[in-house]
Amino acid sequence: MLTRLLSVVLIVLGPGLAMTEPNPLVAADDELFAPMSSEKARSHSLDWAAGQGLKDRALIDTIGKLWAPDESQKRPAELHKLTIRTFSLAKPAVAELVKRCQFGIVAAPTSPILESDANSDFFTSNLQAYAGTFLTQAEFFDEALTLFEKTKPQQLIDPASYFFHKAVCQHRLLKAKAGLATLKQLLENTSDVPVRYSTVADLMKSDLEKLKEKSLDEVSRMMSDVERRLKLGRGGAKVQKTEEEIVSRLDELIKKLEEQQQQSQSQSGNGQGAPQGAPDSIIKGSTAPGEVDERDIGRKAGWGALPPKQQTKARNLIDRELPPHYRNAIEQYLRKLAARQETRSR
Numbered sequence: 580m581l582t583r584l585l586s587v588v589l590i591v592l593g594p595g596l597a598m599t600e601p602n603p604l605v606a607a608d609d610e611l612f613a614p615m616s617s618e619k620a621r622s623h624s625l626d627w628a629a630g631q632g633l634k635d636r637a638l639i640d641t642i643g644k645l646w647a648p649d650e651s652q653k654r655p656a657e658l659h660k661l662t663i664r665t666f667s668l669a670k671p672a673v674a675e676l677v678k679r680c681q682f683g684i685v686a687a688p689t690s691p692i693l694e695s696d697a698n699s700d701f702f703t704s705n706l707q708a709y710a711g712t713f714l715t716q717a718e719f720f721d722e723a724l725t726l727f728e729k730t731k732p733q734q735l736i737d738p739a740s741y742f743f744h745k746a747v748c749q750h751r752l753l754k755a756k757a758g759l760a761t762l763k764q765l766l767e768n769t770s771d772v773p774v775r776y777s778t779v780a781d782l783m784k785s786d787l788e789k790l791k792e793k794s795l796d797e798v799s800r801m802m803s804d805v806e807r808r809l810k811l812g813r814g815g816a817k818v819q820k821t822e823e824e825i826v827s828r829l830d831e832l833i834k835k836l837e838e839q840q841q842q843s844q845s846q847s848g849n850g851q852g853a854p855q856g857a858p859d860s861i862i863k864g865s866t867a868p869g870e871v872d873e874r875d876i877g878r879k880a881g882w883g884a885l886p887p888k889q890q891t892k893a894r895n896l897i898d899r900e901l902p903p904h905y906r907n908a909i910e911q912y913l914r915k916l917a918a919r920q921e922t923r924s925r
Contacts (some may be wrong), residue, residue, distance in 0.1 A: 612738040613770045614655035620736050621646045623701050624665045628699070642668055655737035655771070662736060663709050666702060673706065680713040687800045693726060704734040708741045715744045718807055724748040739769050743776040746783060751807075753800055755787045762787075798828050 615623070628642050642665055667674040672692040693707055707730045714723035727745040732738050738920075749758030753922035762784045765772060772780075790797060802825055808818050 589650070610768050611770070611855055612732055612735075612742075612764075612768060612848070614738065614746040615658065615736040617648075617653050617658060620658040620662060624662045627699055627702055628665055628669055633669060638668060656740065659709065659736045661707065662705055666706060674708060676706075680710060700731050700734045703729075704731045705736060708735055708737070708744075712740065712744050718751075718811065720751050724752065739765065739772045739776055743772075743780060746780060750783045750787060751804070753790070753797065753804070755790050757789050760783065798825055798832070801825050801828075818906070881916055 625642075625646060627657040633639050633642075645661055645668075663673075663677060667677050670692070672690070675874055676690050676692055684808045690710075693703075693710055711726040711730070714720075714726065724745065727741065727748065730741060732741055735741050742761055746761040746765060749761055751757075751868060762780050764811050766777060766784070801821060805818055805821055805825070
């Protein structure tokens, strides 16, 4: 009987009447977010479905059964899934998108259905959040973040999930300032955040606060991001520009380490010059110029664009000054870079 009543609501009342009050999630000028209640999620979803002009009675009955009230209080993630299921039943394009996400077919994630719908911010935002989450889990961070930037969090059933996955993208893409702002929104201005989200969010916040521009830590992360993009088949101009920047920054770091070492040796010599028969810990020759030939980057055997003398100096400095995991990461990365560029030049 209850299912029939819901079906009648969808068929007879039409758009705008299944939801008895607009009651948005938060006021437009308020930055506080809370998960949508079961009643509001049901009301929004049925109101949206009523506006789709559905004619198939069996389909209408199915949607009605989907939202039949029960005594259990569903979690925001469960309500979001029910809403996406409603969208899929009413729109074949949504069903196709959901299928592609579930089977991991996200190499070409864009779809017209994800563009803003002036008739329903509720539909567009919750679908964007759904697709963005799957893209985040598949490590398509740029594409996911593009969707998240379009999403209106005031319309979301599960805002905590949205802010968390958006922060993950910003963290992995080294967008420290934007990431910290998103994490602040999640940790301070969003209620009922699951412990698994808040725990990881605290770790990301601490990590981004410590991240220094042009540090070895940042370079190491840039290398990891390049490898991720190449694994996903993203080897275009953006990746090549990042590769050039990585080698340039490594050269700057090497030069800085050389200068620090020379200054230390000068101070230890107490103004009497370097000792006779310099030990092997002292780097001989001139300092690195801090310049990189961008046109020939990575096409020579060895360390990117560095000439043989500076390759030796780089190895010596890294062996003596840097932690083992950084040495290994840099060696492995630059070997891959040189091999890949040599393959391209053939």
